[in-house]
Amino acid sequence: MEKNLEEIFQDKIDREIRIEPKDWMPEKYRQTLIRQISQHAHSEIVGMLPEGNWITRAPNLRRKSILLAKVQDEAGHGLYLYSAAETLGISRDEMYEQLHSGKAKYSSIFNYPTLSWADMGAIGWLVDGAAIMNQVPLCRSSFGPYARAMVRVCKEESFHQRQGFEILLTLSKGSEAQRRMAQDAIDRWWWPSVMMFGPKDDESPNSLLSMKWKIKRFSNDELRQKFVDICAEQVKILGLTLPDPDLKWNEERGHYDFGAINWDEFWQVVQGNGPCNKERLGARKKAWEDGAWVREAANAYAEKRKNRQSVNAA
Amino acid sequence: MSTTKSEWPLWEIFIRSRQGLDHKHVGSLHAADAQMAIENARDVYTRRMEGVSIWVVESRHIHASNPAEAGALYDPANDKAYRHPTFYDLPDELKHM
Numbered sequence: 001m002e003k004n005l006e007e008i009f010q011d012k013i014d015r016e017i018r019i020e021p022k023d024w025m026p027e028k029y030r031q032t033l034i035r036q037i038s039q040h041a042h043s044e045i046v047g048m049l050p051e052g053n054w055i056t057r058a059p060n061l062r063r064k065s066i067l068l069a070k071v072q073d074e075a076g077h078g079l080y081l082y083s084a085a086e087t088l089g090i091s092r093d094e095m096y097e098q099l100h101s102g103k104a105k106y107s108s109i110f111n112y113p114t115l116s117w118a119d120m121g122a123i124g125w126l127v128d129g130a131a132i133m134n135q136v137p138l139c140r141s142s143f144g145p146y147a148r149a150m151v152r153v154c155k156e157e158s159f160h161q162r163q164g165f166e167i168l169l170t171l172s173k174g175s176e177a178q179r180r181m182a183q184d185a186i187d188r189w190w191w192p193s194v195m196m197f198g199p200k201d202d203e204s205p206n207s208l209l210s211m212k213w214k215i216k217r218f219s220n221d222e223l224r225q226k227f228v229d230i231c232a233e234q235v236k237i238l239g240l241t242l243p244d245p246d247l248k249w250n251e252e253r254g255h256y257d258f259g260a261i262n263w264d265e266f267w268q269v270v271q272g273n274g275p276c277n278k279e280r281l282g283a284r285k286k287a288w289e290d291g292a293w294v295r296e297a298a299n300a301y302a303e304k305r306k307n308r309q310s311v312n313a314a
Numbered sequence: 315m316s317t318t319k320s321e322w323p324l325w326e327i328f329i330r331s332r333q334g335l336d337h338k339h340v341g342s343l344h345a346a347d348a349q350m351a352i353e354n355a356r357d358v359y360t361r362r363m364e365g366v367s368i369w370v371v372e373s374r375h376i377h378a379s380n381p382a383e384a385g386a387l388y389d390p391a392n393d394k395a396y397r398h399p400t401f402y403d404l405p406d407e408l409k410h411m
Contacts, residue, residue: 023381072361079358083342086324092344093321149341156362295320302347 013214018144021087029213032206033143034088035104036215038095041081042106045099046280048074050114051123059117066163067120073160077153084145100285108266109192111274118171118178118185124164126186126193126231132157133227134197142214165234172238179240186235187243194258195266197224225255232256323372325351327359330367337369348372 005024012019019025048071055071058064082092098104109127114120135157138150171182198204198220210216228247235242246259268274322344328337340359345351351370359365379387395401404411 020381022378069361072357076358076361079343080341083324086342091321152341295322298322298346298350299320302350305347305349 010212013142013212016214018147019142020144028209029215030088032210032213032215033146034085034090036210037081037085037088037146038090038098039105039107041078041085041095042099042104043110044074044078044081046106046110046284049280049283050110050112050276051120053114054117054120057117058120063120063167070124070160070163073156077156080149080152081146084143084149087145096288100281100288102272102281105270107196108269108274109196110280111269111276112188112192113276115188116181116185118168118181119189121164121167121171121182122185122189124160124162125168125234126164126189127196128157128160128164129231130193130196130227132161133223133230137217137223140214140217146215165238168238168240172240182238183240186238186240190243191262191265192269194224194228194261197221197227199263199266228256228258322346323374325355325370326373326376327351327355328369328371329355329359329365330369331364332366337367340364342373345370 006026009019009023009025009029012023019029051067051071051074055064055067058067082095085095086092095104099106109130114123132154135150135154139147139154141147141150168182168186171178201207201219201221204220207216207219211219232242232247232249244259246257248257250257269277272278323346324342325345325348326342327340329340330337343351343354343358345354348370352368355368355370360368391397
């Protein structure tokens with residue numbers, strides 16, 4: 001019987017029929033999705049921190065309003081994704097607990113510090129650019145609630161990348177110091193962004209199953225190549241450079257060749273030894289603990305309002 | 315660390331994108347009561363003027379059909395093609411029908 005269910009399931013996947021929460025699914029599919037979606041949600045939430053760092057210091061009101069809206073979107077994206085994960089049977093509190101205990105991961109990119117205003121530009125252009133590259137195919141992911149959340153996320157994300165590029169473009173046309181600041185931000189964010197696509201295909205054990213189940217549609221290396229190709233062209237508009245001496249157009253492949261990735265750094269950051277891992281997790285835990293009274297007060301207020309309504313009704 | 319017991323209830327959110335259209339399910343969120351669920355839904359699901367009206371329903375009040383029984387449930391409609399206008403074989407000269 002079990003075998004039969006699994007065949008029906010795979011047949012639906014192959015025919016591009018979306019899987020919905022109450023449909024039968026292999027336990028491993030459920031667990032893979034819970035891990036991936038919650039990790040994605042945590043990334044949105046932790047991802048607010050590096051940019052939140054600059055809201056009060058944005059150079060003008062226009063930039064400040066934009067940055068506020070972007071960070072608010074990220075909170076929203078986290079919430080869409082948490083609720084998609086909850087349809088698979090995990091509670092919100094369990095997910096928070098996994099984040100706070102370090103059991104669940106989030107994207108390593110957010111463990112790097114934001115040192116200058118130009119970092120807001122580099123994050124928008126490169127980090128959000130890489131995220132979009134990953135996320136667009138997820139809009140066709142086989143699990144319905146995840147795909148629907150991603151459609152919403154992608155619609156909103158496009159302004160994030162554009163505002164980032166605009167920041168860099170403005171700086172690139174500014175004073176010499178401003179150009180240097182923009183170049184420095186690109187130099188620091190480029191390689192971590194390239195790493196955002198995850199380990200090389202032959203070292204990514206979960207990828208094969210995720211492709212078979214159409215949770216993922218493209219491999220890490222395919223998406224990474226696409227990202228490099230696009231950025232190598234876009235950086236020319238800024239009149240700046242990407243920090244890779246091996247970056248070169250390869251006529252034969254029809255792609256840019258690029259230099260070796262420092263995988264040791266990647267794994268160090270994943271394992272918690274990046275520049276800001278402790279600070280980021282500390283900030284999340286503090287927000288959760290300091291927010292306890294708000295959660296309790298809302299419950300108390302809801303109770304009071306309910307009682308008042310029943311008195312009025314009587 | 316707090317436990318699941320204190321978790322705010324889950325609400326399903328439905329949004330009418332403009333007058334004349336149905337409310338459509340957009341997702342869910344947690345809130346302490348219905349009023350706060352509407353306020354949260356405003357912030358989470360209508361940041362870009364996506365709605366003119368919001369419905370919130372506590373998720374535990376939603377009753378759903380069982381996908382495993384879909385075959386039997388929809389079977390009665392399966393063999394009634396004559397309910398569709400294309401079932402009828404009519405001459406091409408016939409206009410406005």
